Structures are given as C-alpha cells and as structure tokens.
Amino acid sequence: MSDRYSTSPLAPFLRKLMLWQDLDGIEQEAVLALPHAVERVASGKYIVREGDRPKYSCLLVSGYAYRHKITGDGARSINAVHMAGDIVDLQNSLLHMADHNVQALTQAEVAFIAREHVVKLAFRYPKVGLAMWHDTLVDGSIFREWIANIARRDASARLAHLICEIGTRLESLGLGERDSFELPMTQEQLADATGLTAVHVNRTLKDLEAQGLITRTIRFVGVADRLRLEKAGDFNDAYLHLPRPGSLLN
C-alpha cells in the first residue's frame, strides 16, 4: 500500500496536491483511488485542442507539455509549460469547452480522469478540493507573472526568468535540481513562450551564455550561475506560493 504512493500514475499528482494541503491517509487514498486511464503520448502530439468539449481532466504523469493559443494571423503564444504532476486541463474540462491547445513537449504519459470523479472527490474531501482550488489559483498567479514578464521585461530578462521558473518548479516537485537541469524546448518554443522570435531568442541565449549565466547544449539549456540568472531575470519565486518552513497555516 505504501507502495502505491510511489508507483501509482497518480503519485506525482498527489505529491503536488500535498504542496498545497497537508492531506491525511484517507484523503491520500481517495486521491489515488480516482478511476483513471493512462495513455502514452508522443512528443508533439495534441492532448487537447481548442474547441474540444473534454469530458476528462488530464494529469501529466511524466514528461513535459505546454498550453498555447494561435492568434488570428497564425502566431502562436505559449501560455504555460507543464511537468509531471501538473493538472493539465482541469481548466478545459470544468469549463466544458477548451479555449486553447495542450500539446506534448516531450514524450509523455497522461492520466485521464472523468470530470465528475474529480468534482466528487473535491467536495467529498474538502481538503483535497481546497488543494485543487489552490492549485488553480497558483496557475493563475503564474499567468500573471508571465503577463508581467512579457509586457515589461526585455528579451534577456524574459528568458532568464523563464529558465529560473522552470528550475524552481522542477525542484519543488522533486523532479530535478534547481541549479542544474535541462529544458527540452526548441528556441522557437522559447520564443513563443516569451513573446519573442526564434532568431532573437538565439541571439539572447548566446548573450546569456557569454555572460556566464547559462550553459547550452544542442536544444537544451542549463543553469550555470543561478544567483546572477535570478537577478538578470528579475526573478522572485513568491508568485509560485511554494510552502516554506514556518508558513504551515491552513
């Protein structure tokens, strides 16, 4: 049984919920007991498409995914990057109509859960419900930070900020080290996530590398000097609302 806490496909999801609320054994069991189906998704495949009317919420069990919209003249805007444990489209399933696309960034595993099971769980176990609600609020907080990032920071700060955020989130989910991880996004995807063009991302990354803030290998980016990178990206992790020792309020 304590096995399930690590082997269940829902384990990363549970781990994430427990960032937000201290769930007891019964509540944890209830989360893991959600009826679900796991699917393997190839890199680049769509998980949800704008206009879909999904009946299932989906969670990312492994790999990366991203949300994006296409504007009228065909430009793409990436709204979010997701990693194992993230609820990838509570949004779309509770709102009944997908207003954006979700696409696998790498090969990934996705767990599908019928909407009504999610809702039932949330209201039968208020702390679980509160954790999920909390999660959607944190998502919102991240969107706000992205708005500020794209609207009011220059190219190198935008990229530095994005890299810091992903490192911090990876670490908070126990998926990697904050100071040294790799980011599986093409420069074009980085551009669409920062409101830039691929060409300019290329030049800016080279610049960050020349300054000794990051390292780069083909198609991947790593962090070299975390502190200076945070400074360059005007990064402050408060908006991620991660639990801190001493803030164990309800």
Place this chain on the structure above:
Amino acid sequence: MSDRYSTSPLAPFLRKLMLWQDLDGIEQEAVLALPHAVERVASGKYIVREGDRPKYSCLLVSGYAYRHKITGDGARSINAVHMAGDIVDLQNSLLHMADHNVQALTQAEVAFIAREHVVKLAFRYPKVGLAMWHDTLVDGSIFREWIANIARRDASARLAHLICEIGTRLESLGLGERDSFELPMTQEQLADATGLTAVHVNRTLKDLEAQGLITRTIRFVGVADRLRLEKAGDFNDAYLHLPRPGSLLN
C-alpha cells in the same frame, strides 16, 4: 426577501456566480447570508498590497479596480481589470500572501468577507463552490488571453481587444451595453494593461478613432463600430466562457 436579491451588496457577486451555475433559492440565500463588511474606497487607493497576508476576501460591489505588479526596474504591469461583482482577491486570501497589488480604478465599494466563511460556503454548498472555482478558472482563461494579446498582437489589436473584452464583460454582468460604454482608464493605465507606453497608446487610439472604430472623450473610450473593432482586435469571446443558450450543461 426578493428585495435582498437586488439591494444586498453581495447581489452583484451572486449574479456573477449564477453565470456559472444555476443556483437554487437555498443556495442563493446562503451566498447573500455571507457575513461581510462594506467599505467605500476612493479612486486610486490600494485595496490589497503585494506582500499582504489578507484574512479577508474582497468583492467589488461597485466601481472598477485593477490588479498590477511592479517589476524590478519599476515598470508596472496591469494583469486584470475588475468590475462590480468580481471577486477581487480570493487569490490573495486563499494563497495567504498577496503576490500583487489591487487598486481602485474609480471610486468603488468593496465587501470584505473572512476567508473561512468563503471556504465554508464553498464546501457546504457544492454548487456554490463549483461556481467560485469556475470563476477562478475563467479568470485564468482571461489571463491566458492577455498573455497572447501582449505577446503576439500589435498595438492597435491589443487595444481593440481590451476594449472589446471590457464591453463584453460589462454586458454579461448587466452593467452596461456592449456596443457603447465608457472605460475609465487613463492612457497610461491602458499602456500598462497592454504592454505599451502611454505615448504609443495615444497615437494608436487616435488611429483607431480615425478608422471609425471607437470614439473618445477626455479620459474615456467608447465603441463606435463593434464588428470592425472585434476584427481589428482579433477578438473572440469564447475565452470568457459566458453561458449561451443551448449550453446549459452542468
């Protein structure tokens, strides 16, 4: 009693929740019975400040407010504009720490409700809870659209889009007409909401006016040609998830 549905300071909030869920009489009563204190706030006053640890959620009863962040080098980014009925900081109160500021845009009335009452209501009356959750999801959807707007549209489209959005939301809340309303934001505020500068907003608004899409009086903007404005702003209201005849699902 049917009086309270129009006179209570919480009436606009209830009206908004009922956009998302069809609440019965008991549920409606429960919403209106929330213990609350109403405060009048002068234009420009802060309602919540970044770093606050608010114990109260607040609702906008009348007037306008906006959320914003200040970046490291002092630039302001406006993340959202709110009107009567909007839940203005469930965010900050449920997350325990405000990650951004909320400021009155005009003179406004704000209702403060202790966090625990909000939570209790949400879980005692699941449909009310679902409506609130839904509301936070729609907020998130709007943030995503703003990201796309700022990241991937040019100045005139950004402004056109913002104007369309506010008109549509005003109408959906029964606060005005979609095709002709006034927007109490300075050009500097419009700039901070669209990732532009005040000077360029000025030139762009003049341009939209010259094209016959909007009308302008001192410090206010009105809609002249809604259809063409929507086209210019690449505006499609799907992301607002407003109820439509025929989509009365649960």
Place this chain on the structure above:
DNA sequence: CGCCGGTTTGAGTCCATTCAAGAGGAGTGG
C-alpha cells in the same frame, strides 16, 4: 547520402520607445 528540423549569423528595416515640450482640464488655495 541527402533530407529535414533546428540553430546560427548577417544585414536591413520597422514598430514602438525615449526624450522633450506644449496644451488642456480639474482641483486647490489665497
């Protein structure tokens, strides 16, 4: 081996910014 998606680099352009100064209104206080 040759294609293909992604990366790199250069040169020229442009949308939006910055800087700067003036005009118009609203509010305040003498």
Place this chain on the structure above:
DNA sequence: CCACTCCTCTTGAATGGACTCAAACCGGCG
C-alpha cells in the same frame, strides 16, 4: 475668481530593440 499646480493628453523628432529576410550550418535519421 484668479493664479498656480498637477495630471493627463498630445505631438514631433530621434533612437533602438526586436523583427524580417535570407542564407549557411549542423546533426540526426530514414
């Protein structure tokens, strides 16, 4: 009631950060 101030709006000129266009490079893969 006028003088004064402050804030917003307006306009012009110059600058610049990011974009576009275009070509070359690179590594993986069928």
